Amino acid sequence: xxxxxxxxxxxxxxxxxxxxxxxxxxxxxxxxxxxxxxxxxxxxxxxxxxxxxxxxxxxxxxxxxxxxxxxxxxxxxxxxxxxxxxxxxxxxxxxxxxxxxxxxxxxxxxxxxxxxxxxxxxxxxxxxxxxxxxxxxxxxxxxxxxxxxxxxxxxxxxxxxxxxxxxxxxxxxxxxxxxxxxxxxxxxxxxxxxxxxxxxxxxxxxxxxxxxxxxxxxxxxxxxxxxxxxxxxxxxxxxxxxxxxxxxxxxxxxxxxxxxxxxxxxxxxxxxxxxxxxxxxxxxxxxxxxxxxxxxxxxxxxxxxxxxxxxxxxxxxxxxxxxxxxxxxxxxxxxxxxxxxxxxxxxxxxxxxxxxxxxxxxxxxxxxxxxxxxxxxxxxxxxxxxxxxxxxxxxxxxxxxxxxxxxxxxxxxxx
Amino acid sequence: xxxxxxxxxxxxxxxxxxxxxxxxxxxxxxxxxxxxxxxxxxxxxxxxxxxxxxxxxxxxxxxxxxxxxxxxxxxxxxxxxxxxxxxxxxxxxxxxxxxxxxxxxxxxxxxxxxxxxxxxxxxxxxxxxxxxxxxxxxxxxxxxxxxxxxxxxxxxxxxxxxxxxxxxxxxxxxxxxxxxxxxxxxxxxxxxxxxxxxxxxxxxxxxxxxxxxxxxxxxxxxxxxxxxxxxxxxxxxxxxxxxxxxxxxxxxxxxxxxxxxxxxxxxxxxxxxxxxxxxxxxxxxxxxxxxxxxxxxxx
Numbered sequence: 197x198x199x200x201x202x203x204x205x206x207x208x209x210x211x212x213x214x215x216x217x218x219x220x221x222x223x224x225x226x227x228x229x230x231x232x233x234x235x236x237x238x239x240x241x242x243x244x245x246x247x248x249x250x251x252x253x254x255x256x257x258x259x260x261x262x263x264x265x266x267x268x269x270x271x272x273x274x275x276x277x278x279x280x281x282x283x284x285x286x287x288x289x290x291x292x293x294x295x296x297x298x299x300x301x302x303x304x305x306x307x308x309x310x311x312x313x314x315x316x317x318x319x320x321x322x323x324x325x326x327x328x329x330x331x332x333x334x335x336x337x338x339x340x341x342x343x344x345x346x347x348x349x350x351x352x353x354x355x356x357x358x359x360x361x362x363x364x365x366x367x368x369x370x371x372x373x374x375x376x377x378x379x380x381x382x383x384x385x386x387x388x389x390x391x392x393x394x395x396x397x398x399x400x401x402x403x404x405x406x407x408x409x410x411x412x413x414x415x416x417x418x419x420x421x422x423x424x425x426x427x428x429x430x431x432x433x434x435x436x437x438x439x440x441x442x443x444x445x446x447x448x449x450x451x452x453x454x455x456x457x458x459x460x461x462x463x464x465x466x467x468x469x470x471x472x473x474x475x476x477x478x479x480x481x482x483x484x485x486x487x488x489x490x491x492x493x494x495x496x497x498x499x500x501x502x503x504x505x506x507x508x509x510x511x512x513x514x515x516x517x518x519x520x521x522x523x524x525x526x527x528x529x530x531x532x533x534x535x536x537x538x539x540x541x542x543x544x545x546x547x548x549x550x551x552x553x554x555x556x557x558x559x560x561x562x563x564x565x566x567x568x569x570x571x572x573x574x575x576x577x578x579x580x581x582x583x584x585x586x587x588x589x590x591x592x593x594x595x596x597x598x599x600x601x602x603x604x605x606x607x608x609x610x611x
Numbered sequence: 612x613x614x615x616x617x618x619x620x621x622x623x624x625x626x627x628x629x630x631x632x633x634x635x636x637x638x639x640x641x642x643x644x645x646x647x648x649x650x651x652x653x654x655x656x657x658x659x660x661x662x663x664x665x666x667x668x669x670x671x672x673x674x675x676x677x678x679x680x681x682x683x684x685x686x687x688x689x690x691x692x693x694x695x696x697x698x699x700x701x702x703x704x705x706x707x708x709x710x711x712x713x714x715x716x717x718x719x720x721x722x723x724x725x726x727x728x729x730x731x732x733x734x735x736x737x738x739x740x741x742x743x744x745x746x747x748x749x750x751x752x753x754x755x756x757x758x759x760x761x762x763x764x765x766x767x768x769x770x771x772x773x774x775x776x777x778x779x780x781x782x783x784x785x786x787x788x789x790x791x792x793x794x795x796x797x798x799x800x801x802x803x804x805x806x807x808x809x810x811x812x813x814x815x816x817x818x819x820x821x822x823x824x825x826x827x828x829x830x831x832x833x834x835x836x837x838x839x840x841x842x843x844x845x846x847x848x849x850x851x852x853x854x855x856x857x858x859x860x861x862x863x864x865x866x867x868x869x870x871x872x873x874x875x876x877x878x879x880x881x882x883x884x885x886x887x888x889x890x891x892x893x894x895x896x897x898x899x900x901x902x903x904x905x906x907x908x909x910x
Contacts (some may be wrong), residue, residue, distance in 0.1 A: 416710040417680075
């Protein structure tokens with residue numbers, strides 16, 4: 197057990213001390229702070245919004261007040277004021293920066309409106325203004341046709357449209373969009389960590405093999421112990437890094453003072469976060485890591501040069517990418533058949549079953565069954581990986597292919 | 612206290628890498644292991660180290676099989692340098708010693724001593740990849756014996772070293788032997804083996820074709836060399852009875868003979884061709900024996 201901890205410590209410390217690890221961690225943590233403060237930062241660039249009064253140029257004199265009425269009905273934040281300035285004065289004002297924007301309203305056969313601002317794409321609340329103009333047009337037309345109040349209301353009343361889900365496991369549309377953001381981010385994290393950390397292991401093993409230090413190592417401790425100590429060491433590093441990310445994300449959001457349910461974050465839907473989603477994320481992160489780490493160690497043990505490691509890792513990367521495709525496309529259809537089936541395939545479970553757990557109200561046996569299947573697979577792969585590893589680390593040759601697995605087992609075979 | 616390899620055979624599929632090899636190295640002895648590339652030296656070492664299990668036969672150290680439980684007693688220097696290129700010399704040596712269950716503090720102290728002895732204390736905090744090949748080999752040797760093993764396996768310890776460093780490493784290895792360690796090593800250079808070893812074995816295509824003390828090996832070879840230095844042309848003596856080989860040298864000739872009587876004949880005969888400046892009966896060198904036995908130049 198003693199040597200297990202020494203290898204564990206070494207794997208953990210040497211990686212934790214590398215520049216690339218420290219820099220990556222810092223950049224990600226910094227980006228969390230950036231994200232959390234994004235609304236504030238955007239405000240700085242946009243300048244204060246209080247000054248953004250929309251001036252209304254209205255020759256008829258009666259359109260301005262009715263336009264304001266419509267804006268109010270829309271609950272819009274746009275402040276519109278009639279103005280006495282001429283168009284030329286207003287244009288000069290925009291160039292000087294004293295005027296934010298203006299709109300020209302004219303009515304002949306029908307209503308025409310012209311919106312003028314500094315640049316064409318800077319049309320904040322544009323949809324509000326457009327809609328208000330549209331409504332105004334409708335109201336004016338209705339008046340022309342001599343429709344009474346209730347008739348106008350009928351004209352405006354929208355159709356009733358509701359979504360209803362029959363399946364018990366499905367969450368309501370509202371709940372889904374709330375869960376989606378968090379699940380999306382966590383799947384992303386699991387996806388990146390099952391690529392990043394196992395890759396670290398494969399490169400590490402390949403380095404030790406290509407530098408031939410492996411022969412000294414495995415003459416000191418058994419290859420199997422070496423392999424699992426390494427996996428545990430890098431795994432702990434991964435947990436630490438994830439914890440740092442989580443902590444800095446939490447601190448960033450708390451200190452930023454922006455509510456997680458507003459602005460940019462409303463897209464992600466953090467308003468109602470279930471603690472179980474996080475627990476499952478941690479569980480599937482760990483299981484996914486172990487599964488792919490064992491696979492990576494096995495593959496890493498087969499190559500004699502670091503350059504060949506990436507090539508041999510391709511089949512494994514392919515598995516992860518397929519899993520991520522299923523998971524990301526399943527986010528909008530979590531109940532699809534292919535998602536259900538994939539969630540029980542151990543190599544896809546960490547991403548796809550997590551998606552289902554996060555998006556649906558599954559009976560508990562489903563994730564537990566998937567977890568059990570994964571544990572069995574990890575056990576089998578660990579046993580198989582250890583056998584390959586034992587021989588693989590002794591093997592030096594030019595050919596690097598999966599066929600070498602058989603050679604490695606033969607070499608590592610006792611007797 | 613001895614290393615026994617008893618009738619060890621290792622097969623990889625149909626290929627027999629080591630065929631029925633027996634070896635016995637008593638405590639405190641230095642055993643030289645010779646063989647051309649691919650003769651099975653590394654496979655034999657790997658069996659001794661317990662990295663590979665013999666298909667048949669047994670390996671034991673002090674009567675017990677070598678396992679990971681005995682790893683603190685064993686030191687190993689692999690044929691090609693085996694160190695972490697990007698790790699600092701000191702950290703690396705301590706790590707490897709800790710794996711062989713040496714306490715950290717003691718390892719740190721010993722590392723300093725050894726670096727001092729090899730005149731490279733300033734490399735302690737350097738990365739291995741920054742060191743020259745010869746200095747890397749010094750670190751490699753330290754890594755193999757830092758934890759004070761009682762059995763030391765050295766695969767080509769002197770390859771790629773300049774003569775000064777060879778002497779430095781040789782004396783360190785000899786000192787280590789004097790402290791009671793049993794050492795098995797293979798070398799490229801016959802003169803190193805001849806100088807350091809008590810016993811030798813020669814391996815060819817997986818089979819052991821010769822084994823024993825250097826003196827016995829030479830005696831049983833049954834051939835000696837006669838070196839003569841003279842101005843005269845001795846090529847006529849090629850046909851003297853008992854002469855097996857004749858080779859003209861820069862200042863005379865070298866004869867290989869089967870028995871000492873022939874030497875006397877050569878002495879009297881050669882005097883007829885001119886004044887002799889030098890006449891000597893020499894033991895055969897290991898290199899000659901090796902070439903005679905293996906049938907090719909040792910590479």
